[in-house]
Amino acid sequence: MTILQTRKLYDVTAPNASTGIINGKSSNVLNWDDVRFSWAYPLYKNMLANFWTPFEINMTHDAKQFASLSEDEKEAFKKIIGLLAFLDSIQTDYSMRVTDYLTDSSLVALMSVLSFQEVVHNQSYSYVLSSLVPKATQDEIFEYWKHDPILRERNEFIVNGYEEFGNNPTAETLAKSIVYDVILEGVNFYSGFAFFYNLARHQKMVSTSTMINYINRDEQLHVYLFTNLFKELLKENPELDNKEMTQFVRESLISAAELEIKWFRYIIGEKMEGINREEMEQYIKFIANKRSIQLGYDHVFPECRKNTMRWIKAYEDVNAAKSDFFEQKSRQYAKVSSDNGFDEL
Template identity: 30%
Template sequence: MLSWDEYSEDANTPTNPTVAAPAAPSPAAPAVTEPPAGNTVPAASDIFNGVDLDAAEITAGLEDLEMTGARVRAEDKRIINATSDVNQVVPIKYDWAWQKYLDGSQNHWMPQEISMAADLALWKDPNGLSEDERRIVKMGLGYFATADTVVANNLLLSIYKHITAPECRFYIGLQFREELIHAHAYQYCIESLAMDDGEIWNMYREQPSVARKAAWSLKHTEVINKPEFVTGTPEADKEFLKNLISYYVGAEGIFFYCGFAAILQMGRQNKMTGVAEQFQYILRDESMHLNFGIDLINQIKIENPHLWDQEMQDITTRLIAEAVMLECEFARDMIPRGVLGMNANMIEQYLKFIGNRRLTQLGLKELWKGIENPFPWMSEIMDLRKEKNFFETKVTEYQQAGALSWD
């Protein structure tokens, strides 16, 4: 074992400064030895200076590994069920995924950068917010406090391991980190407002409209979370595709929008501006997550057209309709009366508008005819240009949103 009393960076420097070092002998000329003949492997004892390692044991079995020598080709890559090496990113095939990874890597923020002082003062003021406005803040934070953790766990435990395109894995890894930052942001808001009494944290178990959204999301991980689940058959691949649709399109593409619209509307009226700014940063991230998920699903459809049969299209339409219905229920619970210039009917119209948008992004027919966006300012905040997926625009550059502004 190393001892700092015995160790010295310079072998000729004494470790005890009070004892003079003996004079160093004149260095002798190094002995000239012949290099070993052939490709001789040094003995383990020579390399590890006496540590008990057996070189033969270390290399045992390595010669049995199959080394084909075949190089990875871009055309061999697939989103799922690829036989190419998932460890080798280059050559890049999915430029849209790689570009999103590059863009997202420049988009870093932390919750503590945003001051919550004004929010705390307003929250503590008995006349600062109405009860309906307080309900919006509580229910918004109550749902989101666990929603992003549910999404992050699904990414890490269910989705990542079945995606065989390395450049897509890069973005999923980045998204996982962003989901944790979002969960951190909600925690930061809750603790800054001294809401840590258990009501908010347990809302996804105890508030029916919140619990049903969480249960709907968790239901779609049951099958693919099983250790024995693997893709590679039409049945398994469809189950995996249902997971992607329920999470990227349902949870992130629909479930987030009522809470975001209500909180951002408060920010536009200079109320709870710290919470609203956190939500605006998060919404910017989530629009990119949704964009990636839509592209991912559409690419799987292209590579596996047999999966996108009429049955799968009907399942997708039903999943989107269910998500809109559950979010409308949440909206009526969150906004039981008109407040902030919005009401549950307007939110419901907005959610049907969003639902139609999701259907058309996947190449499906709209369910709700003649629906317009009652909150055009949401599109401006979110920058819907980033919601255009690769298959609509055929471009791979998505500009980052500029400086946040409530104007």
Template identity: 35%
Template sequence: MDFDLYPQQTLKHKKIYDPTSNESVNDRKIFGGNPTAMFELTRIKYEWAYKLWKTMLNNTWFPEEVNMNEDKRHYLDLQPEEKIGYDRALAQLIFMDSLQTNNLNDNINPFITSPEINLLLIRQAFEESLHSQSYAVMVESISANTDEIYDMWRKDMQLRNKNDYIAHIYTGLADNPTEHNFVKALYANQILEGIYFYSGFCFFYALARQGRMLSSAQMIRFIQRDEVTHLLIFQHLINTLRKERPDIFTKALEEEVVEMFKQAVQVEINWGIYITQGKLMGLTEELIKGYIQYLAKERMERVGLPKIYDNKNTIDWVNRFSSFNEQKTNFFEAKVTNYTKGGVDFDDF
């Protein structure tokens, strides 16, 4: 790959304190700015960031809100291939939220020089950590040997290969923090938040659709609502940077990112097929393929990338299971529940 084609200005970590800075609100930048390090939140440049921050605060939840007692019995009643799929899906989700917590704190936020975006990413890192705690609750509730799930990535090469592939782009920024690699990492975050979670999410919803593992699906439902806001963060970062620094968004970068999406789609399709093994009702190979390609189409359109997929949502019943917006019939409890913490609507941002 010829990196001479790309802008290669090296990024530096922001100063944690700079009393000599006279940077105005209008002079703030996503990266490359000169902040004082004060969080002056009565003066905001990136209003979308502050709005998302408040939405995420309003959506605060804790794993203890979900009672997992019934899932222990349901898990014992699963077919062997369903247990394997459940464990694999859970092990992969554990990795991604662990990776994302470290990535945000160590790899992305140190370069961000806008205080309102710093706060937003700190909040996201908290939520990723909360998800890790949620998975721990799930593992401890259903597994006789918790180490089997936590160590699965060491023994299951399909899982290990997926983990290694996802982490590769992030380590590229850490090893070589250029403007090009930073923007590429933003796209990688959009892919992680918008594609790589979804085969696993669907697995839990498919079981719940049959009246099984309802508490696990409820936990995933909380987690997915958070992931939607995380996806919005990176879509806004990309689209805002495209306006502020169009010079970085070269044709060569676009081609590289499109290829990232193509590979991510195939990785996630393969993973969905692997965890379902053709044994889970409502998740055939063709349905998984169509759904992941549909998600990629939606994600790419949101950041102005060319259209390479034209799929409709082949698993549209998932929306009924995952939505928190407004007042819905809670399929977990078969009664109307008003979720005052709210939902997330893409069109609000």
């Protein structure tokens, strides 16, 4: 398959609106009123509307409360932060590598905003930890990914897919790397997010939950961007829209869900009040189904069409107002609803 060409800095012979996502022609001048994809500018505005920085969040209360958490809660808190720090670090680099091969200037702009947001996410983990633990402990947490075998296994599943694209950038390896990206941002974070939201609904570490909510909102838009990019890529390269790709997506999502469940059992299991093991495992499979549908395929776990942890909706709602969290008010279960098809597929 043809190797992807890097984007030209400018091209006076090409139109502003690109002729293709990859290996196309474009002046590389961005005019939002002259772009190919109708969804690009609304997404750009939504991404900007989500702008935030960690310094907006007062960690004083969490800093006092952290010492009162159980040992299991402290251990899970630190290891999950360590996981998220690793994922968002490689995500920043991966997104910039993808950008090099995108011809379309509107997609380049979206990816640039995405990369910046990943840097902010990564900074937020340092900000949280610097508020809670000594520098030596923070350094140790940022090393977890190197030594923890369960963490290594699930991380390398993603990294290997990214490296295949990096070493051999073709339309096929790009498409497959996007599937791994959707897994990273749309599946791998979710048991960790649930842990922090569960603490918040028990009035614990609410400021950290605020931070996670902001990250969660960004990641939902990132998944939307990458699933749209995947589907547009297959339209432009119909030879990729085949049984092999369908099987690849299915097997990858099943493997990702299994690894996420293994991680959940290892880090949380039955140790946390308010998190039911069976419900969480069904929830992870439900999330994998959502990502499969967003990519344009069928359910990979047909038996998991309902959200078994509906209370999470009150915490991860992408349309939630910031003010609730600035006021540091824990969300209430009564706010949960089944709007937008969140609870059934």
